[in-house]
């Protein structure tokens with residue numbers, strides 16, 4: 504029973520160990536970093552657990568705010584008071600794209616350490632349930648996800664051909680690049 508105070512390094516370490524301990528108990532594993540990092544110990548640890556069969560493509564993700572490696576640097580939660588632990592349910596498409604099945608659920612790091620971790624576990628169970636019970640596509644059985652305008656559509660975008668999808672993704676990247684240049688020049 505300790506009240507979390509982010510200004511106390513020992514409490515940041517205690518919270519980090521509680522988070523990692525509960526994730527391990529719940530069968531979650533750390534996601535490997537997407538690219539090689541110069542200081543891997545400074546990267547936020549992301550944990551996930553596959554829901555159902557690996558081929559179903561659904562995962563519960565936990566963005567822990569935990570950094571450190573337990574060796575050269577102790578595990579601790581990030582100092583920044585504004586960020587929260589985030590939990591979401593995702594679907595990885597056959598093309599390797601990750602789509603959120605639910606909006607990120609935030610767990611604020613305030614109050615008793617055990618309570619913070621319990622709230623995180625509750626959000627993990629919610630995300631698990633939405634993977635299990637969420638709407639499925641009638642034609643391909645992939646889960647549905649909400650688009651930006653709130654429409655529920657098949658996460659595999661299975662009504663489009665591969666050529667159409669490739670064209671859309673190229674157009675999207677082009678627009679993104681233009682926006683980037685636009686802000687710079």
Ligand SMILES: [Zn+2]
Nearest residue numbers: 640643657661
């Ligand atoms: Zn579909």
